[in-house]
Amino acid sequence: MSEGLTVMDAEAVRARLTIAACIPLMREAMTALSSGRVEQHLRSFLSVGEGRTFALMPAASADGFGAKLVSVYQDTDHPGRRRHQGLVVLFDPESGAPAFIGDAEEITRIRTAAASAAATDALARPDASILAVIGTGAQAQAHLEAIALVRPLTEIRIWGRDAEGARRFAEAMRKKYDCPVRACATVEAAVQAADIICTVTASRDPILHRDWVTPGAHVNLVGSSGPHAAEADIDLVAASRFIGDHREHVLAHGGEFLRARQAGRVTDDHIAAEIGEVFAGRRNGRISPADITLYKSLGHAVQDLAAAAWLLSLERTARHG
Known part of the structure; x- marks a missing residue:
């Protein structure tokens, strides 16, 4: 039976996913990628205006399959910086149903630093x-x-x-x-x-x-x-x-x-x-x-999906006590 769709905004992601928890996730995800246990395509870019990009990053792993959909825009509040806004979408590997949608900017912030630390x-x-x-x-x-x-x-x-x-x-x-x-x-x-x-x-x-x-x-x-x-x-x-x-x-x-x-x-x-x-x-x-x-x-994308799967598991564990 499907457990429904879990949705987490930036605040929810930030409250749950710590960098300390994410470091071993990134180590495992990148080991899986280099070991051929992940199907992942090159990201594709679509220009949506001067200095503006929409990117699609798909992957399939033991955690499930899905993608990150992200826009890369200049940060109007901070000239010279860019924002990576979007969604990480994880599908259940057994049912094929969408299982998780999370804020891509916050997941990216945490998993990128965790990967560098690893x-x-x-x-x-x-x-x-x-x-x-x-x-x-x-x-x-x-x-x-x-x-x-x-x-x-x-x-x-x-x-x-x-x-x-x-x-x-x-x-x-x-x-x-x-x-x-x-x-x-x-x-x-x-x-x-x-x-x-x-x-x-x-x-x-x-x-x-x-x-x-x-x-x-x-x-x-x-x-x-x-x-x-x-x-x-x-x-x-x-x-x-x-x-x-x-x-x-x-x-x-x-x-x-x-x-x-x-x-x-x-x-x-x-x-x-x-x-x-x-x-x-x-x-x-x-x-x-x-x-x-x-x-x-x-x-x-395998990094984003690993973080998403961890968040989904945490949420389901809390839900079931």
Whole structure:
């Protein structure tokens, strides 16, 4: 018998799905994707106006099948930022009935940071403790929370295009963490000698350069999710041990990698592994303490469906006592 359709708005998702709970879900989802246990197509994009995109991300896994339907628009309240608004829809694998609809923006915010944390845990040096976050939006705050769950942070640095906004953001974060949090005037100052770097911007051209990144650092490239945008320069891609979240998607939509390949600096073999292969122990992540490990996050429907299935299970458990 069908249990009906569960619908969760952003507030409901936020009240239930924590980043801590989501980290193991992302580890399992990406392992399944790299192990061939997930059917997932490349996301498709439809332009709906200048700087506006509608995307469809379908997948089928052990959790069920479904898709994320999402619009990517400029945030009118925060120039230079983008909003990912939409729905995650999960269908029951047994009955074929729609079982869950959830707010895509909130699920995306949480699962993206959780996926970066899982990758950081696997790729960053065990003693990594200085975090630089490039960006000041919702993903910046989520990544601060997520990375703090996998490494004991001794210093947090923030950079944003709006210096006053970055200062206010750092001040707010200072109240949440038991370590110094400071805003930096430049990206270079923020990442100098940093152990972990997270770029969570809407930049279309590189803001992170190889010369600024210390050997042994781990970098999460998160903000760019299409072939025409890149947050890191070609030199950093070429110098890194490059780990993709999914090889097929990196080769189609990984802007940083595609620019380096077009320049003749790397070939497809430069993708050392998928993160799911690292999680499963089938490929090496970091090989040397001096490696610059780079995790390219594009985001996947299997991640959204894993979070949706967890939320649905939680709701059904509560319903049945």
